Amino acid sequence: MNALSITGLSKTYRGKKLQKVTALVGLDLEVAAGEVFGFLGPNGAGKSTTIKSVMGLIRPTAGAVKVYGVPATDPSSRSRIGYLPENPSFFDFMTAREYLTFVGVTCGMDRSVLHKESERVLGLLDLAQAADRPIRGYSKGMVQRLGLGQALVHDPDMYILDEPMSGLDPIGRALVKDIILDLKQRGKTVFFSTHITADVEAVCDRVGVIAKGVLEAVDSVDSILEKGILGYVIRFCSSDGSDGVKRVSREELDAAMRQLLESKAVIKSVEPERKDMESFFLSVVVRS
Ligand SMILES: Nc1ncnc2c1ncn2[C@@H]1O[C@H](COP(=O)(O)OP(=O)(O)O)[C@@H](O)[C@H]1O
Ligand SMILES: [Mg+2]
Numbered sequence: 001m002n003a004l005s006i007t008g009l010s011k012t013y014r015g016k017k018l019q020k021v022t023a024l025v026g027l028d029l030e031v032a033a034g035e036v037f038g039f040l041g042p043n044g045a046g047k048s049t050t051i052k053s054v055m056g057l058i059r060p061t062a063g064a065v066k067v068y069g070v071p072a073t074d075p076s077s078r079s080r081i082g083y084l085p086e087n088p089s090f091f092d093f094m095t096a097r098e099y100l101t102f103v104g105v106t107c108g109m110d111r112s113v114l115h116k117e118s119e120r121v122l123g124l125l126d127l128a129q130a131a132d133r134p135i136r137g138y139s140k141g142m143v144q145r146l147g148l149g150q151a152l153v154h155d156p157d158m159y160i161l162d163e164p165m166s167g168l169d170p171i172g173r174a175l176v177k178d179i180i181l182d183l184k185q186r187g188k189t190v191f192f193s194t195h196i197t198a199d200v201e202a203v204c205d206r207v208g209v210i211a212k213g214v215l216e217a218v219d220s221v222d223s224i225l226e227k228g229i230l231g232y233v234i235r236f237c238s239s240d241g242s243d244g245v246k247r248v249s250r251e252e253l254d255a256a257m258r259q260l261l262e263s264k265a266v267i268k269s270v271e272p273e274r275k276d277m278e279s280f281f282l283s284v285v286v287r288s
Contacts, residue, residue: 001069003158003189004031004054009063011049011213023049024213027063031191031206033157036184038200038221039193040281041210047193048086050210051162054191055083067158079107082154086162086193088147092136096127096146099135100153107154114153121149126175140167148176159183161192165199177202197277201225209281211288221277228275235271239264247273 009027012020024046031037041047052058054065056072065072068080090099100121104114122128125145130138135146144167151159164180165173180190180203194200200207201221208218232253234246244265248256253270260267 001033002030002066003033003035003068004029004191005066005069006030006050006054007064009050009053009065010061011046011053011058012061022213024053024060027210027213027215029208029215029218031189033068033189034184034187035206036180036190036204037192038204038207039191039210040195040197040200040207041193042195042285045210046213047210048162049213051086051160051191051193054160055081080157082151082156082159084147084151084159084161084164086166088143088150090135090143090146093134095132095134096122096138096149097131099146100149103150104153109154117153117155121152124152124179125149141169141172144168145172145175148179152179156188158189159191161190163194164192165194165196173199197281201277207277209284211285214288216284216288224277224280225274228280229272230275231273233269233271233273234260235268236260236265237268243268 006027006029009024010022011024012022015021027046027050039047039050049058053060054067054072056075056078067077070077091102094102097118100118101114104118109117119128122131125148127142127145127149130142135143138146144164148161148164151161164176168176177199180192183190184203184205204221206218206220207224209216229250231247231249234248234256236244236246238244246256246260257267257270
C-alpha cells in the first residue's frame, strides 16, 4: 500500500473580493512507503496547498488524499504523520523541552519513552543547550529546528515537511539532510517541499516538479541525473608522460578508452559531464 496517494487534487481559493485563485489543478501523485520524495517548485506553485490538503487543514475543491489508505478527512490518518508546517510557531512562553513533552503527551506517548525521545531529539537538533529557555528568545533557525523536532518526537512512519531547510544556515541545512537520510535508512517515508534543487539532489529517491498548480514532471533523481549526462571527460597520462583530457559522447566512450589503453596511457579519471537538477528544474518550470 502506498504511504500517500493523491488523486485529482484541485484547490481554488476565494481571494480578496471573492476573486478566485487557482492554486492546484488535478494533481495525481503516489508516494511509496520508505520513499524520500522531494516536492520541488517555485514560490506560489501550490506546494503548501498540497501539504495542507494532506494534513486535512484545508478542504480541497476536488480530489482525494489517502494516507496509508485512510482518507485525509479522517483525523486518524494523521496519527502516523510527523508534520512540519511552513512557518512553525509555538506557545513561546514554553521551553523546547516543555513543548516536546506537550506534543508527546498529546500524541499519547508513554512518559518514560517520551522523556528518552525528547532528549534524543533535542540532542539531534542541537537544541540541548537552549532546551530550558523560553522559545520566544530563539533565533529563526532554532524555531525551525524545533519545528522539525516536534515532527520527530513521536517516531511516526511518515514525515510531511513543508520547506524543512528554509531559514537555516549551512550547518542547519546539513543537519536536516542527515536527519532525512537517517529516516530513510530506518525505512520511514519522507515527503518534503523545497524550491532548492540541491536539497532534492542530496537526499531524494524521486522528485516531483510543480509549477502554477500543475505537477509537471515526476521522475527518480537517478534517472534525471542519468538523462542529463551530456558526455564524459577522460583525464589521462599518455605514454610520453604528458597529461591529457578527452571529451567524448556516451557512444564514443568505449572506443576512446580502448584506444587510450592500447596506446599505454594511464587513465586518471572518467567523469560524466551533466546537466544538474537545477537545469532540469528550470527547463520544466520555464516550459510550464
Ligand atoms: N488562503 C489563501 N487565499 C488565497 N490564495 C491563497 C491562499 N493560500 C495560498 N494562496 C495562493 O495559492 C497559490 C499557491 O500557494 P502555496 O500553496 O502557498 O504555494 P507554495 O507553497 O508552492 O509557495 C499562490 O498563488 C498563493 O497566493
Ligand atoms: Mg509554501
